[in-house]
Amino acid sequence: MDDDDAVRRLLADVSIEVTPRETSALDETATVLPAGTRVYVTDLPNLELQQTLDAAARVREHGLRPVVHLAVRSIPDPAALDRTLGRLVDAGVADLLLVAGSRAPAGSIENTLQVLESEALARRPFASIGVAGHPEGNPGVDEGAVDDALARKDKLAREGGLPLHVVTQFVFAADPVLGWERRMRDAGITLPVRVGLPGLTSPARLLKFGLSCGVGPSLAVLRKQSGSVLKLATQTYRPTETLRGLARAVAADPGNLISAVHLFPFGAVVPTARWAASGQKDGLGEDAARS
Structure with a gap:
């Protein structure tokens, strides 16, 4: 399998995310990405659940598959969790991403394990x-x-039949995530992994988010690639080399847990979708990398 074939394989089930305020980008995104592509709808502070549900409905209307973020620390107790999950199901949401969230707990729910183990x-x-x-x-x-x-x-997934997968924080280089995947696999973990990659936005914006999210060794790669402050302000970052490195590793190791990539556009939803669609078709050759 050559590099382009490996990239196409890893991008076949690509996912992307939007905020409830970015749903206008779906008009064009739905024309470039295949029907049924997973679109993760982020849980923003100060937005009501209904706004997230409305955004998920718009994703579905465009022929895409909504995956709703749920920041569990915003849910105060098991009764509220039961009501929230009920509203999601009633709204036709079939796919979730559970995160703790950066806010302080609103009550007794502090982490995603409590939700995964809940009767609700x-x-x-x-x-x-x-x-x-x-x-x-x-x-x-x-x-x-x-x-x-x-x-x-x-363990919950294996013993309880929960349909779990992992979505990683975004990375700027392949090696740290490949080392982590190997360590998780050696520990007996079998969950499929979607590797988070930044979308087509400015390196300066990515540095800001990377520092706030705790991205470590691969952040140095971005700094090295980006060069001067002037270049940081004017160029557009593409995760092409990181994707190539991941694709090569997955193609060479059938037991690798990495099954797909997840794109964090940071506002550049449409350019990021176009880049992914080009990669699905052309394997991120030089022309696709400049899309």
Whole structure:
């Protein structure tokens, strides 16, 4: 398998995310990405759940598959969790991404394991449930605790039949995530992994988000690639080389847990969708990389 074939294979089930305020971008996004592409709808602070549900409905209207983020620390107690999950199901949401969220807990729910182990979730047959992966660490959280939590989620999936997958924080280089994947696999974890990649936005914007999200070793790669402050302000970042590195590794190792990539556009939804669609068709040759 050559590099372009490996890239096409990894992009075949690409996913992308939008905020509830960016749904106008779906008009064009739906014309370039295949029908049924997963579109993750982010949970923004200060937005009501209904706004997220309305955004998910728009994703569905465009022939795409909505995956709703749920920041569990915003849910105060099991009764509220039951009501929230009920509203999601009633609105036709079949796919979730559970994250703790950066805000302080509103009540007794502090982490996603509490939701995964809850009776409220067990009663509802979601088609897929994503959980967060942190190849370069989670700010303020001990690495051992992060690894242990993922191992417990993997056990829930295997023993309880939960349809879990991992979506990682975004990375700027392949090596850190490949090392993390190997470590997780050696620990017995079998969950499929979607690797987060930044979309086609400015390196300066990515540096800002990378520092706030705790992205570690691969952030140095972005700095090296970006060069001067002037270039940071004027160029557009493309995750082409990171994707190539991931695709080569997955093609060479059939046991690799990485199954797809997930794109964080940071506002550049349409250009990022076009880039992914070009890669699905052309394998990110030089012309596709400049799309």
